Amino acid sequence: ATINPYTHRLIAEAAADRGVTPQQILDQAINTYITNATEASKAPPRI
Structure with missing residues (x-):
């Protein structure tokens, strides 16, 4: 999958702010998504 330039920049900035790698930001986002979906x-069910 490709990431558009704007999203790429947001991920890079978030990683820099937290002192982690962009991959760690992506991993956390994926884990959060899976947890929330689970x-x-x-x-x-809502009626």
């Missing part, structure tokens, strides 16, 4: 799947 929790949402456990919720009762």
